[in-house]
Amino acid sequence: MINSWLLICISLGYWLLLFAIAWGAERYKLKGRSLSNSPYVYSLSLAVYCTAWTFYGSIGKVKDGGIDFLAVYIGPTLMAVPTWFILKKIIRICKAQQISTIADFISSRYGKNLSLAALVTVFLFFGIIPYISLQLKAISESFNLLTQSSHFIGVPKGLSIFGNTALIMAIGMAVFAVLFGTRRIEANEKHEGMIAAVAFESLIKLIAFLAAGIFVCFGVFNGFGDIFSKASQVPSLQKLFTLPEEGGYANWFWTCALSGMAVIFLPRQFQVAVIENTNEKHLDKAIWLFPLYLLLINVFVLPIAFGGQLLFNNMGVDSDYLILDIPLLFNQKALALLVFIGGYAAATGMIIVETIALSTMFSNHLVIPMLLAMDPGNAKLHDNLSRVIIHSRRAGIIITLTAAYLYYKAISGHYSLVSIGLISFVSVAQLMPAIIGGIFWKKGNKLGALVGIILGFLIWLYTLVLPSLAGTAFITNSFVAEGPYQIWWLKPYALLGLHGFSPIVHSLFWSMLLNLSAYIGFSVFSVQTVTEQNQAEIFVEVNRYAPLLESTSSWKGTAYMPDITSLLANFLGSVRTNQAIHAFAQRNNINLNENKADPKLVAYAERVLSGIIGSASARIMVSATVKEEELKIDELLNILKESQQLMRLNKELTRKTDELEKARFELEIVNSRLKEQDELKDDFLTTVTHELRTPITSIRAFSEILFDNEDLEVEERRQYLGIIIKETERISRLISQVLDLEKYDSGKQKLITQKVDLKSLVEQSAISIDQLLREKNIVIIKDFKPCVHDVFIDEDKIQQVLINLLSNAIKFTKDEIVLKLRFTDTHWLLYVEDNGAGIPEELRDLIFEKFYQAKNQTIRKPKGSGLGLAISKRIMELHQGNLVLIDKPKSGAVFLLEVPYNPLNLPS
Amino acid sequence: MSNPKSVLIADDEPNILLSLEFLMRKKGYEVFIARNGSEAIEIIKKEKLDVAVLDIMMPDVDGYQICKYIKETESYAQCKVLFLSAKSKEADIEKGFAMGADAYLTKPFSTKELMQRVLELSQ
Incomplete structure (x- = not known):
């Protein structure tokens, strides 16, 4: 046995640590950094799914249901991909519409309807409170177990001086939730401290569970194999390896499906997965990290359960707490304490998030609408709204925890952990048609959602909640066994004689059947209101519209700036209101100096209000302040389409x-x-x-x-x-x-090529300048290699080039000119060399430009038009050849003609 | 004409030099011939000139430079400058006067007009 003082101190110490973490995270956030902006913290916070029910209950469930318990974890794993898809869409919708609770989500989708939000809120209270009380029960019982002298039941519980552990717990939770859950009035703001604490708790419970599992497997037994082989020799345990024959697979299937829904729609899951999501990319990691977490925390469930059964062998030990009993049996007090803290973490994490989520719904969907309904224009109410909101949320927390405590006191002693948890699952599953339908089916409407949820709720109440009360003061046992007034087809576990399912699956089947049929039926046969149509369009097409919503005036009417400002100031205070309005105006190029408010600004104000008091109440407050006109669906669509076009145009x-x-x-x-x-x-x-x-x-x-x-x-x-x-x-x-x-x-000059005797052409050209040669006493030295190729050229033009080159040479040479004729495989080459002064390096390119001489007066002599080389170069180019000036080792200039044998590829 | 006026003709076109020389001599001027800029500068340094008839575009030293040289040297103050150039653009003419030229005629020129201007300048 462990001293209760020690246990209290440890619990208190853990509790203080949790506060410190939450407080530290909020401080950290103030510095502009964020712990929660990490996919790992996000995934850990999703693990708030694993409550005390997982921690203790799974092991307990093995005793009766074998591997049934696994369905609750396989469901979310199998559903990971569709969950990712659905969550992504829901997150986008919530961000675009500033939605802060699951009730608000449904109400917003179905025309921002007040009664729908209120209905869902009330319903969730009924559904979730037993679940919270289950956590209180787990903590309280584990506490008692550790402090009792014997770990066998039969000793009266709660006899220690701190016997009322559950109450102390509930008070502690309330303090935490009030401190970290109601700091700001914007319900859609991130609860940084809460998320940090919850992620931490997820780590603690995993570590504790793994530590206990490793101890049982390897400290008490010799590994997995040892436990399973020993267990398979015990007939009562052997049957647990397989699914029960009757309804086995059906039960499994439905439990999987149920858990897959619960992992999104439980208020705490919606809170951590959607509202607290800082970046939708975190989902990409969470999609495998979260199932991995579920796998890890379940690895040791069977070994511990079998190990416990083998060790205690039906000695009347409560199988829910085997994980605590085994360390105690072996007098491992430290491990037992760690396990206790793990269970404690599992329970508190769940209670904190669930309570904060429920309290937001309580204030936004019950208290505020009631106050508004009493007198929507009440100035006094308006002035105090922000205080009213905070107070009503705190009241919501206290009411939730009080109710959970009372429920625990009155009823939960009768039931194991798992059954209560699954009852809650079935309740939240009733929201599935309205939500899934709401984001994928534009025709789904308010009436369908309302009737579906009510019918589902009634069936749930009748087939699960009422029978669970049987044997208490409220309901007799015969109600379950024989049906009310002994009407057999009204037996709550076998409606219309449906046998063969577990009560959970039975209830799920009937409630979903009616819920879905009503939702679809009423949606098809009734008409949507204008707001509903608009909202349906935005929800279903959110991927298309989300980026546009802020800059779209999805609102029509006349509003005045002072009205809008004072409306927001009621909640945010004038300083923050001004900041928010100016920031928005700047982002969207809105002129604030006009007395009339821009429609975009009105829509923005409504979204801000939605984040605080929920969409339905925000709708009412905005329409009470301004003069509104109905925005028809086709108008909205046009506006959105225009925005879209505008964006595309942009x-x-x-x-x-x-x-x-x-x-x-x-x-x-x-x-x-x-x-x-x-x-x-x-x-x-x-x-x-x-x-x-x-x-x-x-x-x-x-x-x-x-x-x-x-x-x-x-x-x-x-x-x-x-x-x-x-x-x-x-x-x-x-x-x-x-x-x-x-x-x-201009390209008008054409070549007329023909087969030419190159040698004689060169000689003829030389003869034509014979007169000049003789005048200046210049000799021509001919060095011709024999030619074996046919040469095709435009004879006149090539001769023009030759004469030009020769007369240039005559002008510049001292006393001789050398003509060399050479042949390659493809070209014939003619070198024209003189032994004059040569051409300076820097002018070698320039001399081929037209009127080069004229431009450079300094070398104007001797005379020439300045066009000769330019023309020669062009003639060469037409022949696909080249005319270049090449280096000569001694003084003088060498011009080289390089021409293909058959430039135009004439047939030879 | 007891004391004949002296005229420098600087051009790189032999034919123009030939024609100008003929015209000047016929009117009794003492004529100096320069085939390029540097020859012109040498003559300016050596002889006491009354009028310099300068082509602008010449190899080595161009007419503008020669004119500038004349106008900047005090001892040549009596020497008037007449540009005789194929450059007929407004900007070229302006530049010529900016260099201190006393007259500017464009090629092709009227021999009578040229002789008249040279006469005026040499008075």
Whole structure:
């Protein structure tokens, strides 16, 4: 036995640790960081699913149901993928619509309906309170077990001076929940401290359970194999390895399905999975981390259960607490304490989250609507609303825990842990049609949801809750055995004579059947209101609309800024209201200086209010403050569609702008290139006119001299006339070359190629400048290699090139010109070498440009049009060949012609 | 004409030099011929000139530079400058006057007009 003082101190110590963690996390958050913004913390907080029921109850369940208990964990694991999908959608909806509870979710979807929210709230209270009291019971019993001298039942419970453990527990929970659950009035705000504490508790319970399991498996027995082989020799245990024959698989299937639903729709699960979710990406990790957690915490259930049965062998030990009894039997006090803390963690985690979730519903869906219904325009109420909200939430916490305690006192002593838990599961399953239908089926409507939930609730009450009370003062045993007034088909465990299922599955079957049929039936045959239609559209199409909702004026009517501001200020205070409004206005480009409020701002205010008091009450408060017009579904759709188009247009616009920018840039390049070309053309024109002016100047000057001086000597006269003739020739040459060049540049110049005897062509060209050679005493040295290829070229044009190169060489050379003819596989090469001064390195590229000489006055001599090389180069290019200036080891210049044998690929 | 006026003709076109030389001599000027800029500078340094007829585009030293040189040197103050150039753009002409030129004629020129301007400048 363990001293109760010690146990109290340890419990208190743990309790203080929990407070410290929660407090620390909130402080941490104030510094701008967040513990809960992690997929691991998120997954651990989801493990609030594992309560004291898991911790103690699973082992207890093995005794009667064998591996039945596993269904509760296999369900969520099997459902992981659809759960991920559904949760993602629900999270998006809740974020877009500022929804803070599961009741609010349903009410919001079905037209922000008050009665639906209230109904769900009341229903969940009925469904969940037994579940909470179950936790109180577990803690209390485990406490008593540890402090009793004997671990066998039969000793009266609760006799120690701290006998009323459950009450102390309940008070402790209330303090925690009030402190960390009602700090801010925005119910959709994250409860940082609570989540940190819950995640921590999930770790503790896992560690405790694993420690106990390892002790039983490897400390008491010799591993898994040892336990199972010993157990299989005991006939009473052997049958537990298999499913019971009657209804076995059906029970399993339905329990799996039930748990798969509960893991989303239990208020505490909805709270941690949806409301407290900081980033929907966390779901991606949680989808495998959470099932992994479930696997780990269940690994040792069977070994402990079998081990316990083997050890105690029907000595009347409460099989729910085997995990505590075994360490005690072996006098492992430290381990027993760890297990106790683990169970304690499992219970408190659940109670805290569940209580906070329920208290929010209590205040938002019961208290506020009632106050509003009494007098929606009551100014005094408005002024005190934020206090009313906080107080009503605290009251909700106290009422919840009080009710749970009373229920525990009155009834729960009769039942094992598991059965109470599953009863709660069936209750929350009644929300499934309304929620799943609500997010996937636009036609699902309020009436269907309302009737479905009510019918489901009644069936649940009749087939599970009432029979569970049988034997107490309220209900007689014959009610279960023979049915009310002995009507056989009303027997609560066998309605209409349906046999063969466990009571849980039986109840689930009937309640879901009626619930679903009513939901679908009434939805099909009744009409949605306008708000409902709008909400249905937003919920079902949330993936499409969520990004638009903030910037969409999904509201119509006339509202004034002061009204909206004071409405929000009632809840947020004027400072935070101003901050929020300004931030929103800035985000959405709204002008705040107008007296009339922007519709977007009104919709925003309503969403903020929804986060505080729930969508239905927010709806009422906003419509009481402003003059509203009904926004028809097609109007809403149009608005949303417009927003969507706007967004697409925006995207398109950005893309277009980018494209435009790119095009502009390209245009700039082209433009500058054009300008360059324009300048080139200008330059060209200037140069051409300049080149024309020079001979014309001479011609005019000499003509005037001849005209004015009749007394000129004949010789002089002849000389001047000769100049005039030469200069005239120069002009006509220039003109024809310019025209020629223009033809090449515009691509109009065509080649007329034919088979040519290259050698004789080169020789002919040399002969044509023979006169010049002789004048300047220049010799031509010919070095021709024999040619074996047919050469196709435009003879006239190549000759033009040759003459140009030769006359250039004559101008620059000292006394000789060397002509070399060479042949490769594909080209013929002609080298024209002189032994003049050569061409400076920096000018080698420039000399092929037209009027290069004219531009560079310094080397203007000797004369030439400045177009010869430019034209030659173009002729070469037309021949797909090349004209280049190459290095010469000694002084002088070498021009190289490089031309393919058959440039146009004429048939040879 | 007891004391003939002296004229420098600087151009890189032999034919233009030839025609100008003929015209000047006929009117009794003392004529100096320069085929490029540096020859012109040498003559300016050596001779006392009354008028310099300068082409602008010449190898090595261009007409603008020669004109600037004349105008910046005090001892050449009596020497007037006449540009005779194929450059006919407004900007070129302006530049010529900015360099201190006294007259600017574009090629092709009227011999009579040229002789008239040279006469005026040499008075």
